[in-house]
Amino acid sequence: MLKVALIQQSNSSDKELNRKKLTYNISKCASEGAELVVLQELHESLYFCQTEDLANFDLAEPIPGKSSEYYSKLARKLHIVLVTSLFEKRAVGLYHNTAVVFEKDGSIAGIYRKMHIPDDPNYYEKFYFTPGDLGFKPIQTSVGKLGVLVCWDQWYPEAARLMALAGAQILIYPTAIGWTSNDTESEQKRQLDAWLTVQRGHAIANGIPVIAVNRTGVEADYSVNTQGIKFWGHSFVAGSQGEFLALAPEAENANLLVDIDLHNSENVRRWWPFLRDRRIDAYEDLTKRYLD
Numbered sequence: 001m002l003k004v005a006l007i008q009q010s011n012s013s014d015k016e017l018n019r020k021k022l023t024y025n026i027s028k029c030a031s032e033g034a035e036l037v038v039l040q041e042l043h044e045s046l047y048f049c050q051t052e053d054l055a056n057f058d059l060a061e062p063i064p065g066k067s068s069e070y071y072s073k074l075a076r077k078l079h080i081v082l083v084t085s086l087f088e089k090r091a092v093g094l095y096h097n098t099a100v101v102f103e104k105d106g107s108i109a110g111i112y113r114k115m116h117i118p119d120d121p122n123y124y125e126k127f128y129f130t131p132g133d134l135g136f137k138p139i140q141t142s143v144g145k146l147g148v149l150v151c152w153d154q155w156y157p158e159a160a161r162l163m164a165l166a167g168a169q170i171l172i173y174p175t176a177i178g179w180t181s182n183d184t185e186s187e188q189k190r191q192l193d194a195w196l197t198v199q200r201g202h203a204i205a206n207g208i209p210v211i212a213v214n215r216t217g218v219e220a221d222y223s224v225n226t227q228g229i230k231f232w233g234h235s236f237v238a239g240s241q242g243e244f245l246a247l248a249p250e251a252e253n254a255n256l257l258v259d260i261d262l263h264n265s266e267n268v269r270r271w272w273p274f275l276r277d278r279r280i281d282a283y284e285d286l287t288k289r290y291l292d
Helices: 015-031 054-059 066-078 151-155 157-165 185-206 264-271
Strands: 002-008 036-039 081-091 094-102 108-113 139-141 144-148 170-174 178-180 210-213 216-219 229-232 236-238 244-247 254-260
Touching (some): 002 236, 066 094, 108 139, 144 157, 178 185, 185 229
Antiparallel strands (some): 094 108
């Protein structure tokens, strides 16, 4: 069994306060036996993509940099594998939404740059992030081969499949998603159900567990163009058949500690041999934008 921890947190504009809360919860989870700890998307700050503001680029840092060094030391101190989500300054004018995975000795096991970049009201990510260029490659760690993706990536079965085909033992999605003031109660339910369902589908279709860690709380749009985002929480772990192993509440900070049986994927893939029965000779059209 692998004991994993998911930290669902509300954030403020105070970076040091956010980090202090995270550090306390990461340490608490490690003291309770967690070997793998996963944080939410862009956990250092508010979700700044609600508006297009050049000043927000000042939040970005190189990797390695001050923030990665901080989490490196923390992973080494607590002897955990730690999945973080940082705003990467790769070069002047070139920025990524980047997941950084730290090994138990504090070294960087690998990084993943978010591939699918949304551009919708309250989610103006194309203004900030260049699409990733590292592909869908799992990161080898001492606790397993981690298929780390980020938020908007979670809607794409192609990304999950490619990670699985490359040997990922778990799919991991640091996330920042919620409702806007325009969403009716019925629409909110549909969106949340869709979000949970599509990721559980990735677990089922690939026969491996899925971890999704979302933010919680309401974050205002400081441009005052909208009424902000109410992040819907519901961080969860699904097993290899899509079953919920743990599910966080909507509007609370929460630490989820979950035991995952990575060996169960072997049995599930024997029962449901989807990889065996794929018609790889008939999928060439998937590389096209649309079939007219």
